[in-house]
Amino acid sequence: MPARGAPAVAETGGAPVRSLVVWVPDWPIVALTRDGTDPPDAALPIAIFAKGMVVACSAAARAEGVRRGQRRRDAQARCPHLVVADADPVRDQRVFAPLIAQLEDVAPGVQLLQPGLCALKARGPARYYGGEAAAATVLTGILGDAGIDDVRAGVADGPFTAEQAARSGTRTDQPIRLVPAGESAAFLAPLPVTVLEHDIVDLFARLGVQTLGQVAALPVERLIERFGARGARLHALTAGADSRPVTPRTPPPELHREVAFEPPLELAEQVAFGVRVAADEFITGLGAVDLVCTELRVVVTGERGERSSRVWLHPGAFDASGVVDRVRWQLAEQTLRSAVAHVRLEPERVDAAAHHARALFGGGPDEKVHHALSRVQAMLGHRGVVTPVVGGGRWLQERQVLVPWGDRVVPADRARPWPGSIPDPLPSTVFAEPVPVAVVDGDGDMVAVDARGEPTAAPAALVAAGTTRPVQTWAGPWPVVERAWDAVRARHAHRFQVVDVHQTAWLLVCEAGVWHAEGRYD
Structure with missing residues (x-):
C-alpha cells in the first residue's frame, strides 16, 4: 500500500477509473534548484538529507554512486564535492504549487498526491485533446514550458497503476507510458514489491514473495486474515483493481x-x-x-x-x-x-x-x-530599531547580536561547546571596539607570550588610556585558536584575566604581541 494516505479499507468492487498521473522525478532536487535567490546548479551532484539519510539525489550524484537510503558519510565518501541540503517539505510544496495551478488551467480536477506527483481523471482531458496520449503530452508540455526538463506521465486503470506507469518510463525514449484498459494486472505483475512502500514489504521479502504478481496470486482471504482491511487493499492494488477515485483538490484562494x-x-x-x-x-x-x-x-x-x-x-x-x-x-x-x-x-x-x-x-x-x-522603525529604516540577543561564539563581541525589530532571531547556537570561549561569569562590560592597552613587567618591558604558550614575564602594570594601573593579581594565558586552515581568517591569541590595585578586573587579549581589553568585570 502506498505511503501517500491511501485509505486502509476494503475495495468496494467498483471498476478502476482511467487515471492520468504526472510525475517529476527527483522533485526535492528540482525544488531546491528553483527556490531562493542563489539556488545551486541542477547539473551539480546534489543530495537531500533527512535524519542523516539520503532521501533524494540528482542524476549527477547518482553517477557518482550516491543512492537513496545512504548515510551522509557514505554519500560524501563516494562524492566528496557533493552539495548537501536538508529536506524541506514546505519548500517542496511551495515550489510545486504554481505548477499545479498551471495544470489546472488546461485540465481541471487535479489531485495532489505529493509534491512532484499529481493525478487526474483521464476521460475529460482525453476527450478534449483527442486521446489519452495527446492529453498526457499537453500536461507534460505545460511543465516543460515552465522549465522542468524531466517530466513523465502514465495512463492506466486506477491511480496506483498509472503512477507505476509514469515511474517506469524513461526521460528520452518513453516519457509517456499508456497501459491499455484491462491490462493493469499484467503490467504490474513483474514489478518488485518494493514499489508498495509499505512496512509489509519486508515481510513479503522474508517469505520469498518478490513481485506484485506473486502478491496478487495469494488468496485474498489469507491476506485479510493476516492484515485485515489492509490485506484486501493490498491485493486490489497488486491485481490492478485499484478503484480509488481521483479526488480533485480545492484550489486555495489567491492570496499573493x-x-x-x-x-x-x-x-x-x-x-x-x-x-x-x-x-x-x-x-x-x-x-x-x-x-x-x-x-x-x-x-x-x-x-x-x-x-x-x-x-x-x-x-x-x-x-x-x-x-x-x-x-x-x-x-x-x-x-x-x-x-x-x-x-x-x-x-x-x-x-x-x-x-x-x-x-x-x-x-x-x-x-x-x-x-x-x-x-520609529518606519521613520529610521529597517535597522533603526534593534533588540539585543545573546548568541554563540568564542569572542564576547560575537555573543552580542543586535536583531532588527521584527526579524527572525537566528544567532549562532550558544549551546555549542565553543572551545576557547570564556566560561561564566562573563564580563558585565563588553567593549564595542577593542580597547588598546599595554601590559608591562617590573622593568617596564612589554609582556608577550612565547611559542610554548607561556608569558615572557609576570604582568606588573596595565597601561590604559595613558593611566598606569599596577597589577595586583592575574591568571592565564588561555589560548584561542580559530580557523588554522584559513590563512586569511586564522586567529591565534591568548586571554588573560587581570585585577589591578583598584579592584577592577579586566579581560585582556594578547594577539601577535599586541594587547587589547575585550571586557571589564564591573
Missing part, C-alpha cells in the same frame, strides 16, 4: 499580489508608492478568509531578470504600511543591477485573525510598545 511596472522604476520610493494599492489588496484578501500574515515573502525582479527574494517577519501581523516598508527596506539592502520591473507579495506564513484581534480594552503595554517601535 503582483505589481508590474512599465516602464521599470529605478527609485525605491517610486516602487514603494507603486505597491501601496497591491499591499492594501494583499491585506484585504487575507482578511476576507479570516487570516493575517505573520511572515511575508517579497520577490523583486529587475528589468534584466535578476531576482531579490526575502522573507520578512513581524512581531504581530502585517498591515498595508508594514508591507510597503518591507519592500522599501529590501530595495535599500539588496540593490538590483537594473530597474525594478516586477514585485510579488506572498504570505509565507499566516495565522488565524482571531489570534490577533484587539482586546476589548486595548492590547495593553505590549501593543503600545509594538506600535511605537514600528513607527
Whole structure:
C-alpha cells in the first residue's frame, strides 16, 4: 500500500477509473534548484538529507554512486564535492504549487498526491485533446514550458497503476507510458514489491514473495486474515483493481499580489508608492478568509531578470504600511543591477485573525510598545530599531547580536561547546571596539607570550588610556585558536584575566604581541 494516505479499507468492487498521473522525478532536487535567490546548479551532484539519510539525489550524484537510503558519510565518501541540503517539505510544496495551478488551467480536477506527483481523471482531458496520449503530452508540455526538463506521465486503470506507469518510463525514449484498459494486472505483475512502500514489504521479502504478481496470486482471504482491511487493499492494488477515485483538490484562494511596472522604476520610493494599492489588496484578501500574515515573502525582479527574494517577519501581523516598508527596506539592502520591473507579495506564513484581534480594552503595554517601535522603525529604516540577543561564539563581541525589530532571531547556537570561549561569569562590560592597552613587567618591558604558550614575564602594570594601573593579581594565558586552515581568517591569541590595585578586573587579549581589553568585570 502506498505511503501517500491511501485509505486502509476494503475495495468496494467498483471498476478502476482511467487515471492520468504526472510525475517529476527527483522533485526535492528540482525544488531546491528553483527556490531562493542563489539556488545551486541542477547539473551539480546534489543530495537531500533527512535524519542523516539520503532521501533524494540528482542524476549527477547518482553517477557518482550516491543512492537513496545512504548515510551522509557514505554519500560524501563516494562524492566528496557533493552539495548537501536538508529536506524541506514546505519548500517542496511551495515550489510545486504554481505548477499545479498551471495544470489546472488546461485540465481541471487535479489531485495532489505529493509534491512532484499529481493525478487526474483521464476521460475529460482525453476527450478534449483527442486521446489519452495527446492529453498526457499537453500536461507534460505545460511543465516543460515552465522549465522542468524531466517530466513523465502514465495512463492506466486506477491511480496506483498509472503512477507505476509514469515511474517506469524513461526521460528520452518513453516519457509517456499508456497501459491499455484491462491490462493493469499484467503490467504490474513483474514489478518488485518494493514499489508498495509499505512496512509489509519486508515481510513479503522474508517469505520469498518478490513481485506484485506473486502478491496478487495469494488468496485474498489469507491476506485479510493476516492484515485485515489492509490485506484486501493490498491485493486490489497488486491485481490492478485499484478503484480509488481521483479526488480533485480545492484550489486555495489567491492570496499573493503582483505589481508590474512599465516602464521599470529605478527609485525605491517610486516602487514603494507603486505597491501601496497591491499591499492594501494583499491585506484585504487575507482578511476576507479570516487570516493575517505573520511572515511575508517579497520577490523583486529587475528589468534584466535578476531576482531579490526575502522573507520578512513581524512581531504581530502585517498591515498595508508594514508591507510597503518591507519592500522599501529590501530595495535599500539588496540593490538590483537594473530597474525594478516586477514585485510579488506572498504570505509565507499566516495565522488565524482571531489570534490577533484587539482586546476589548486595548492590547495593553505590549501593543503600545509594538506600535511605537514600528513607527520609529518606519521613520529610521529597517535597522533603526534593534533588540539585543545573546548568541554563540568564542569572542564576547560575537555573543552580542543586535536583531532588527521584527526579524527572525537566528544567532549562532550558544549551546555549542565553543572551545576557547570564556566560561561564566562573563564580563558585565563588553567593549564595542577593542580597547588598546599595554601590559608591562617590573622593568617596564612589554609582556608577550612565547611559542610554548607561556608569558615572557609576570604582568606588573596595565597601561590604559595613558593611566598606569599596577597589577595586583592575574591568571592565564588561555589560548584561542580559530580557523588554522584559513590563512586569511586564522586567529591565534591568548586571554588573560587581570585585577589591578583598584579592584577592577579586566579581560585582556594578547594577539601577535599586541594587547587589547575585550571586557571589564564591573
